[in-house]
Amino acid sequence: MPLFDGLGSGGEKTAIVIDLGAAYTKCGFAGETGPRFIIPSEIRKPGQQQAVKVVQYNINTEELYVILKEFIHILYFRHLLVNPRDRRVVIIESILCPSHFRETLTKVFFMQFEVPSVLFAPSHLMAIMTLGINSALVMDCGHTETLVLPVYECTPILPAWEALPLGGKAIHKELDGLLVEQCTVDTDTTTGQSVPAVIGTIPEETVEDIKVRTCFVSDLQRGLKIQEAKFNLDGTAERPAPPPDVDYPLDGEKILHVKGSIRDSVMEILFEQDNEEKSVASLILDALVKCPIDTRKVLSENLVVIGGTAMLPGFLHRLLAEIRLLVEKPKYSNVLASKSFRIHAPPAKPNCTAWLGGAIFGALQDILGSRSVSRDYYNQTGRIPDWCCLSTPPPESLYEAGKTPPPLMKRAFSTEK
């Protein structure tokens, strides 16, 4: 790492890279190898015990503005410790992010913090920048959903997107249900109590912790047997021997006995095919089918999996096995010619890969300015360009601040002849 990494090639300060996820936010500086901080995407109001989630799409704009402002304030002044006015911002976003959330976020950055420019970078595209390749089929397994987007020659193939709401949130819900139903709690005086009797509902942080520390994804054979045993109606299928139980200490002297059978079966919801026969693995094949024929071989041999949920132990192995199993089905084998699948290992943990791509892009000071939305542009137009909206004015005239704009552009804005 160069010693004077604070001094860019033109003396410009390094940009800030923020990845606002539904569960966790990764923030740091461009050009570094990893985010400085991974913090939960929530804020705590004084006097309230429950934290407020930052990434909410259903609340009205004003409340969202206040929440985002508070969160970004904490990011800048507690974690990054820099002046907002000096540094450009790169925001990693999902392409399915609703426009009003983007616009509110932009408004917070420009109006409240007066940053010089903002760049919204799609997470799937940024993930392939960490690999040095141009085409890949990128799957982002996050908290709210799993989203697959193929990228060919650095262009996202937008019509081929596929998504399922199977992510960390769905796993937590399932795990919570299983724990409440099947597990018992020991307190210092009694044993074998049911969960709701002792503690009511289990807080989400505890469920997440149990998921991270005790659960894993079984391999294909075992997983299929577990699914059979769960769904069978005549009682013939037998479940493979469950892993040992775990005694999980809750606060105080309470101990929650997590049954072993929960540990390996809760993740099966990602791979169970529901009535539409969709699972996390079938998303990849469905996306491949939607892609143009010539691209399919390249894409299937360059799979990239990012996102926090992909860090579960055993997930990648199971995913590859499921894909290879599903591709034999007539639905896919008639359409897809090549059956070879290969997966990449990016130089970062899956939950930071998109962030790393953004950091690499943010380090390119030559072009970061021209590709970002500057504060002047925002003040003039009041909006931020979005891929789904075609009515944004071209910004060339606004970049040459100080020089006269070319005559063509001038006519586009003014009404006089």
Add this chain to the structure above:
Amino acid sequence: MASLLQPDRVVYLVRGEKRIRAPLSQLYFCRYCSELRSLECVSHEVDSHYCPSCLENMPSAEAKLKKNRCANCFDCPCCMHTLSTRATNIPAPLPDDPTKTAMKKAYYLACGFCRWTSRDVGMADKSVASGGWQEPENPHTQRINKLVEYYQQLAHREKQERDRKKLARRRQCMPLAFSQHTIHVVEKYGLGTRLQRQRSGAPISSLAGLSLKEGEDQKEITIEPAQALEEVEPLPEDCYTRPISLPEVTTLRQRLLQPDFQPAGASQLHPRHKHLLMKRSLRCRKCEHNLSKPEFNPTSIKFKIQLVAESQVLLTLTNPVENITHVSLAACEEDDPDDINSTAKVIVPSKELVLAGKDAAAEYDELAEPQDFQDDPDVVAFRKSNKIGFFIKVIPQKEEDADVTVSFKIRHDFRNLAAPVRPSEEGADNPTEAIWLTHHVELRLGPLAP
């Protein structure tokens, strides 16, 4: 009536971009704009960095180099408490005489709260008290640096293309002698403007449209693209049968403290340097003057500049400034747009009240001369040095309201004693002219007695 002194009973209205109502103790007063400012209408800036445990100031260049972490202090990776350095004596062979052993001091890190020590993760004891412990390096650093260099080269080319195109476009207006050259330049690179126009905000296409072209004398940096793997490592077999011991598995929070590694096993949790905190300075957005600037020294809580509203604006009943101040109160009009909270009508004294100036020595001077103000006993309840108590009549409007809130406007004169002395061309221009300020005040008086 002592409840009137609680902070959120009396709120002042700040007319910034948004209407904010806040008690005076949380507001600032910009004396150049002569307006109240709240925390939302000022811009915050980072002033200085310091370590919260050793309270050492760090200049910002050093902070940037050390990634905002203290050089001496460490955080426990288990409980995030500050680690302390402990020393033990271990027998070690003397360098010149291997047979004899002498006691040498060895240092290790230990947490006083959760009893974690650096020996738990296998870090060897160091012989120096500070500066010996290094944080582990990310194994992917080299590859990432190469990627950045490669993309920087592509970016440089894109910038050059853009500059050349701009130049080419402009030069088309110039005389014919130059136009041949520009056409030649555009043709050589052969890409139409459509493909290369990088619109901001459009889904960013890559830099691959410009693969490295020859003709440049810099050496090309190529990068080998990452190789995809056919197989992924499966879960170890004993995962299905081995009982886990929870203290050995890291929690998510412990893992996320080290984003580069995120270890799953507690035996790989290395301590990190402590993160710094910063002091903030506030600046008025309109006139760009500093409203609050803290001291440089981390141990000092004073401020170099501190324009808190309480010391500038009239507190109800108390005059903080040193000159005689005239106050007049006015009830809000019927359709006052600021008047949204009041649930009671208020009748305020219509005469102007006069408040004496603040005199710091007055409290020690018992033989002070009685102040010579003619007070109407119906209006003024008591008067003491710079304080005054006055009566207002409150008529609650509704019976069932929980809280009675009244709002009215205070109008007082303010002399800006600290304004820069302008070179007065008129000569007799009095720089301390009084300006009249009006504040909208709301008073929450509490519930109605049944």
